[in-house]
Amino acid sequence: MKRFLQRLSKFLIWCFCIGVFISCSRNLSKLSPVKNESFGMYAIDSSALQASPIPVAKSIIIDTLKYSFNNTISSLLTKSPYYNERVQEKVNKFYEANAFQTQWLFDNAPSSLYYTIMDVLKNAVQYGLIPQDYDVTRIEESLHSVYKNKTSITDIVDLDIHITEMYFLFTTHLLEGKVRNVGNRKNVWMRLNRDYPMTDVAILAQTEKPDQLLEGLSKLQPSNEQYSRLQKAFDLYLLLDESTPQDFPDITVNGKIKPEERNTAIPLIRKKLSLTDLKVYPMKFDSTTGSLDSVYYDETLVDAIKFFQWRHGLEPDGIIGDKTLKFLNQSFGEKADVIALNMERMRWLPEGYGENYITINVPEYKLRVYENQKQELEMKVIVGASNKATPIFSDELEHIVFSPTWTVPVSIIKEEIIPRLKENPEYYSNKNYTFYKNEVEIDPVYEDWNSDSINPYQYRIVQNPGSDNSLGLVKFVMPNNMSVYLHDTPNHRLFSKEYRALSHGCVRLDEPARFAEYLLRDQKGWTSDRISKAMNDSIPLTIHLKKRYQVHIEYRTVWVDDNGVVNFREDIYGHDKMQLTQLRPAENASSTFLGM
Numbered sequence: 001m002k003r004f005l006q007r008l009s010k011f012l013i014w015c016f017c018i019g020v021f022i023s024c025s026r027n028l029s030k031l032s033p034v035k036n037e038s039f040g041m042y043a044i045d046s047s048a049l050q051a052s053p054i055p056v057a058k059s060i061i062i063d064t065l066k067y068s069f070n071n072t073i074s075s076l077l078t079k080s081p082y083y084n085e086r087v088q089e090k091v092n093k094f095y096e097a098n099a100f101q102t103q104w105l106f107d108n109a110p111s112s113l114y115y116t117i118m119d120v121l122k123n124a125v126q127y128g129l130i131p132q133d134y135d136v137t138r139i140e141e142s143l144h145s146v147y148k149n150k151t152s153i154t155d156i157v158d159l160d161i162h163i164t165e166m167y168f169l170f171t172t173h174l175l176e177g178k179v180r181n182v183g184n185r186k187n188v189w190m191r192l193n194r195d196y197p198m199t200d201v202a203i204l205a206q207t208e209k210p211d212q213l214l215e216g217l218s219k220l221q222p223s224n225e226q227y228s229r230l231q232k233a234f235d236l237y238l239l240l241d242e243s244t245p246q247d248f249p250d251i252t253v254n255g256k257i258k259p260e261e262r263n264t265a266i267p268l269i270r271k272k273l274s275l276t277d278l279k280v281y282p283m284k285f286d287s288t289t290g291s292l293d294s295v296y297y298d299e300t301l302v303d304a305i306k307f308f309q310w311r312h313g314l315e316p317d318g319i320i321g322d323k324t325l326k327f328l329n330q331s332f333g334e335k336a337d338v339i340a341l342n343m344e345r346m347r348w349l350p351e352g353y354g355e356n357y358i359t360i361n362v363p364e365y366k367l368r369v370y371e372n373q374k375q376e377l378e379m380k381v382i383v384g385a386s387n388k389a390t391p392i393f394s395d396e397l398e399h400i401v402f403s404p405t406w407t408v409p410v411s412i413i414k415e416e417i418i419p420r421l422k423e424n425p426e427y428y429s430n431k432n433y434t435f436y437k438n439e440v441e442i443d444p445v446y447e448d449w450n451s452d453s454i455n456p457y458q459y460r461i462v463q464n465p466g467s468d469n470s471l472g473l474v475k476f477v478m479p480n481n482m483s484v485y486l487h488d489t490p491n492h493r494l495f496s497k498e499y500r501a502l503s504h505g506c507v508r509l510d511e512p513a514r515f516a517e518y519l520l521r522d523q524k525g526w527t528s529d530r531i532s533k534a535m536n537d538s539i540p541l542t543i544h545l546k547k548r549y550q551v552h553i554e555y556r557t558v559w560v561d562d563n564g565v566v567n568f569r570e571d572i573y574g575h576d577k578m579q580l581t582q583l584r585p586a587e588n589a590s591s592t593f594l595g596m
Contacts, residue, residue, distance in 0.1 A: 059101040059111075062157055080180055083172060090168040090201050091161065097205040102160040107153065110143060116210035117167055120217065127221070128234060128340030129173055130584050134166040171200035174220045177347035179582040187573045188391035188482065189555070191348050222346045229560035230346070234339040236566075240275055241332035248272070250329045257320040259302045267293045269320065270301055272328060277311075278304040313364065313569045315498045327568065335558075335568065341580055342558040349552075350394075357550045358397065360507055362390055363557050363569035365500040367486075367509065369518060369549070377518055382489065382500045382508035389573045390505050390553060395478035397486075397549045400516055402534035402541045403465035404475045409483065412504065414456040421449040432468060436460040465538055473535035474512050476519075478551055486551075488512040488535075501572045507553070519545060 094103075104114040121134040139162065146155045176196050182189040203216035221227065249268065257263045270278065270292065279300060297320075305324065306316040312327045320328075353359075353370070360367045362383045369377035384390035408417065420427045425445045428435075435444045437458055448454075463469050472488020482505075489508040494500065509515055513531060520526035523546055534541050557569045557576055571577060 058106055059103070060105070060107055060153055060157055060160075062095065062100040062102065064100050066154075082180055083169060086172055086176075087165055087168045090172070090198055091164050093198065093201050094164060094168070094204055095161075097201070102157060103204070104163045105143075105146075105156050105160045107156070109147065112210050113207065113213055114143075114163070116213050117163065120214070121166065121170060124170060125238070126231070126235070127174060128231075128343040128583075129170070129178065133173070133178075134170050135162070136166075139163060139166065167204065168200060171217070171220055174217070175200060175347065177344050179344060179579050181582060182348070182392075182575075182579060184389075184573060184575050184578045187389040187575065188393070189575065190391065190393040192350055192394060194348075194350060222349070223351075224346055224349070226559060227343060227346045229564075230339055230343045230558065233558070233560050233566045234336055234343065237332050237336040237339060241336055244275070244332055248331070251325055253320060253325060257297055259297055259299070259318050261297050262295045263297065264295055265320075266295045266297055266301070269305075269328065273301070273304045273308060275332075277308045311565055311567045313498065313567070323570075337580055337584070338568070338571075338576055339558050339566075341576060341583055342556055344579075344583055345554075345556070353552065354550060356547065357552060360551065360553045361556050361559075362392065362501075362553065363555060363572055364567075367507070367515075369515075377515070379515065380495045380500070380510040381486075382494055382503050383572075384503050384505040385501050386572055386574075388503070388505045390503070390507060391482055391484055392553055392555045392575075393480070393482075393484075394550060394552045395480050397476055397519070397545060397551050398479055399477050399542055399544045400519065401475050401477060402516075402531075402543070403473060403537045404469065404471045404487070404540050405465060406463040406469055406471045408461040408463065409504070410456050413459055413461060417461060418449055418454060418456060421447070425449060432464045432466050434462045434464060436462070465540060467536075472508075472512060474516055476509075476512075476515070484553075486512075486515075499570075519547075519549070522547060 095101075104111055104117065118136065118140065121136050122131050124131045124134060139159070142159050142162075145151065146159055176194075182191050200216075200220055203219070204213075207213045207216060251265050251268050251272070253263065253265050257265065302318040305320060306318045308327070309318075309324055310316040312324075314323055314327075353373075355372050356370065358367065358369050360381060360383075365381050365383060367377075367379050367381045368375055417428070421444055425447070428444055433444075435442050435447075437447070439460065465473075467473070468490050470490070472490055475485050475487035477485050484506055486507045486509055492510065494502055494508075495510045513528070513535065516531050516535075517526070517528050520531065520543065523543070526543075534543075555573070555575055557571055558567065560566050
């Protein structure tokens, strides 16, 4: 019996030692890590392992009586009630899923996850976001204080909760976007009411190691290929900005510079384009001077300017005028800002457009039709003028009206029709219009348009079908309350212009018959001849579409095409300027993204 007790005692001591070893092994990764510069990762400080005894770092159980998690939001550095509420909800759900234990900070040292998330937040710029939003500096200062001064457990818990707040503020920006007020005064921009699931909460609750955290964050970004292309372009333009002297002078030109002319601005233009669009010159490209500083506008530089103009949506004529100079003088940092904004806009889009859909990129003046996610049709469009902007929204194409009438909007009656009638009451006599006053048909010739009592809202004016109808010969209807639709136009010569923000807000199509034929291709009997006849009839005809298409009217001022070319477009409605003030502080401009 005595021998048995001795053996049992030894066995219990052996089990205890094994248990201590396993416990210590599990907690090695939770010791304070140091950065291993040679490998660009975090490693355990070997000196800590040599210390004796080894303090076991462990998470802290949070006192839920003190922290009710109903009102724990600290300074989020955001004035948006939406983000305060959203982050608060995520913080509550996370700690509940984590058994109310600290995640980033242990009782005597930070966890390895702390260093990973701080590295991510410090480099938020790679996502087009800015580290200043996530209180990085104050968190690091507070960390130093709580461990160096050995403050209370309460201070560690407070800081852990604040880091969690900043984590979820960052992930919410990554998932949903940072900009909330997307409209621009009278220029409508309607964000889709997407249901954003709390994927970030689930990811963090399942995270135990740094690589899991990084992998989880990569899943929160838009999966759209265009987003990853923009991210690479953003990195490129940040690098270009860093390598370009901050005092790079603006290029000024009196008038225009045409090919083979000489101008003192040419060397500066050549220098700027050499970083992006200009081919490498031979050692002696100009037989006259043999110098890269030549003021001669040579053929190689002309080709570079044409390419630059093309990818900025300008007429590629090689003539350096005001619009070309405007884009040339835009710094690489400013262009990086606009790329980051277009990355941000992709966070507002639906997760997928489905199989069949139509996109209209307003600044590009282009419509595209996709069937089974493959582009089948592309055409030029005319969009609203800067003071009559086409709304940015999504809708469904329902029906086509051939030989349509046009009911003139009250704004046009007030701003255009009545002023013309004041000058000449007979102006509309032979222009295919029918006038109604309080729903009674009238002859505008006999109306006193100069009277002070004229009320535009009393009148309804309808332009009848015909070749001169403002809607042209066909319109494509989406049932929205803004009276915005796609339509033909009697003036097709305007499609030859590069700048096509010219309408009253609707979208005019360059090839409406081709568009109608495509939409009706599966509806029996709608041949091109029948469509042509319906378009030139004197009576309107409505045809409902059997196959519905979602129409997404978008505002992309930067994109990367399939050849890897970064395309920029003019901010015709001022949306870029307004939204950038929310994406980063206006007073810091592009330097915010550079961490300056």
